[in-house]
Amino acid sequence: MKNELTCVECGRMYPATSGRVKCVCGGQLVPTLPRSLRRVNAPGIWSWEATLVASVFSERVTLYEGNTPLVHAPKLAKELNLKEIYLKDESRNPSGTFIDRGSATLVTAARSLRLARLVTASLGDLGVSVATYSRRAGLRCKVIMPSYITPVKAYQTAMLADSVEYVESYKESLSKAWKYGSAPASMPVTPQNPFLLDGYRTLAMEILTDLRTRKPGVVLVPVGDGALAYATLQIISKFSPDTTVIGVRASSKSPLLKDVAVDHPLFADLLKDLMDHSGGYMIEVGEDDVVSALKLLAKCEGMLTELTGATAVAALIKLSDDLRSTSPIVSIISGGPARDPAVLRTVVSEGHPRYLTRIGFTKMKILEILALQGPLHPYAVWKILKSEYGVNVSLRSIYQHFSELNEMRLVESAEEREGKRRRKVFRITDEGLSLIR
Numbered sequence: 001m002k003n004e005l006t007c008v009e010c011g012r013m014y015p016a017t018s019g020r021v022k023c024v025c026g027g028q029l030v031p032t033l034p035r036s037l038r039r040v041n042a043p044g045i046w047s048w049e050a051t052l053v054a055s056v057f058s059e060r061v062t063l064y065e066g067n068t069p070l071v072h073a074p075k076l077a078k079e080l081n082l083k084e085i086y087l088k089d090e091s092r093n094p095s096g097t098f099i100d101r102g103s104a105t106l107v108t109a110a111r112s113l114r115l116a117r118l119v120t121a122s123l124g125d126l127g128v129s130v131a132t133y134s135r136r137a138g139l140r141c142k143v144i145m146p147s148y149i150t151p152v153k154a155y156q157t158a159m160l161a162d163s164v165e166y167v168e169s170y171k172e173s174l175s176k177a178w179k180y181g182s183a184p185a186s187m188p189v190t191p192q193n194p195f196l197l198d199g200y201r202t203l204a205m206e207i208l209t210d211l212r213t214r215k216p217g218v219v220l221v222p223v224g225d226g227a228l229a230y231a232t233l234q235i236i237s238k239f240s241p242d243t244t245v246i247g248v249r250a251s252s253k254s255p256l257l258k259d260v261a262v263d264h265p266l267f268a269d270l271l272k273d274l275m276d277h278s279g280g281y282m283i284e285v286g287e288d289d290v291v292s293a294l295k296l297l298a299k300c301e302g303m304l305t306e307l308t309g310a311t312a313v314a315a316l317i318k319l320s321d322d323l324r325s326t327s328p329i330v331s332i333i334s335g336g337p338a339r340d341p342a343v344l345r346t347v348v349s350e351g352h353p354r355y356l357t358r359i360g361f362t363k364m365k366i367l368e369i370l371a372l373q374g375p376l377h378p379y380a381v382w383k384i385l386k387s388e389y390g391v392n393v394s395l396r397s398i399y400q401h402f403s404e405l406n407e408m409r410l411v412e413s414a415e416e417r418e419g420k421r422r423r424k425v426f427r428i429t430d431e432g433l434s435l436i437r
């Protein structure tokens, strides 16, 4: 096993101990592929140490991630008229997603390299996972997230990270993570970090070895930025070339999915090249498909997952005609149950207006501030958000939030006299209050 990172653009190689996260040419670095899938007796993903580039580092960090069950799902297969389905249940990881596999290798590298701080750009899950493992290893962790993030993810991150910054967009969080993370003794953590990819590969390795002598006909992988799908494709195309990998994207056009869907996956081009080469393909699922998948998983197999965690099962519903004769099918599910009560409420109470149940972190905070402090001008709320909650967005976007909250009838405008002047303030409505209680 060569413990190296190779640039996909120019082919330059770096030892893993260099701690490099990007090539000098700006290209993506990928860890060396293992020659065989050998497992040893060690905790967490370190049972794959013989295949991991991070095994060169001695100060290993683990929370017993990985080794998740491959659950046989005969009732789901019957319902969809498919031959045989297995669900690789990644929700059993310490923070509820496959990302923990990558966080274990990443934080191990960071600690062994004597780094003091990780700076993570996240839409939710990556920040929670990296902050979890940083705590474990005694490293500092800053997380930068878009301000529209799902509130429950924001609260989890606040519990675990040393500092949190909310910015306008995911793109801005990525560029800030690269900037701050390039300071001495720091490392930027974006989905492109090669030390994450290293741990992600163990998921495909487990799928192949769990099935023993059989090989999966199809593996369905959820795609956000595509890092997991890329890592999975690399392993599957090398060790099981006849298996088809299908990447499943959540449609950003669906209101319920728009906060978690990624419009331009960072790995889009690399994934396309590898898929064209190996016969895999991508499919997109919408909100209705995912809601159906959540219900089917609960009804058939007694499993509850998060919204994005069910996308790969949603794709199965869509593709059931095409996959009629394929066996076995492996679908990856991820995300802890009941992490997002708003989503569960929407799924259970059909017909309930959806916009009411799904507001992001900034809107939730605006409502909380108005509930606590009474009617306020958006400018005053903007200042409180900035100074007390680290929400670093423009005044214009706060006005936009107010206008949307007004449309949802969660706030209403009122006039306040200040001496002879009258000014427009906003107060929370009863509906707004019922949402934050």
Ligand SMILES: [Zn+2]
Binding pocket: 007, 008, 009, 010, 011, 012, 023, 024, 025, 026, 027
């Ligand atoms: Zn390069």
